[in-house]
Amino acid sequence: MELWIQPCAPCADLYGQPSAIEPHETLALTGAGAVKDARVEQHYTCTRCGAAFARILKGEARKQVWMLLNAGQH
Numbered sequence: 001m002e003l004w005i006q007p008c009a010p011c012a013d014l015y016g017q018p019s020a021i022e023p024h025e026t027l028a029l030t031g032a033g034a035v036k037d038a039r040v041e042q043h044y045t046c047t048r049c050g051a052a053f054a055r056i057l058k059g060e061a062r063k064q065v066w067m068l069l070n071a072g073q074h
């Protein structure tokens with residue numbers, strides 16, 4: 001199981017951006033049934049680089065961002 005991925009350019013750009021930004025075309029919505037409330041959080045996986053994102057849609061404004069879930073820490 002690969003836990004560390006090298007994000008492609010669109011994913012690297014999206015990381016940390018406000019969740020109001022629309023996902024790029026290689027991001028596929030995943031795990032809708034696994035998330036408690038899709039209005040609060042959506043999960044996407046990039047079909048190009050395998051990056052897994054959480055798109056936080058509710059809560060504090062500063063936390064409503066695109067979070068990259070499976071990248072290495074720098």
Ligand SMILES: [Zn+2]
Pocket residue numbers: 007008009010011026046047048049050051
């Ligand atoms: Zn990607």
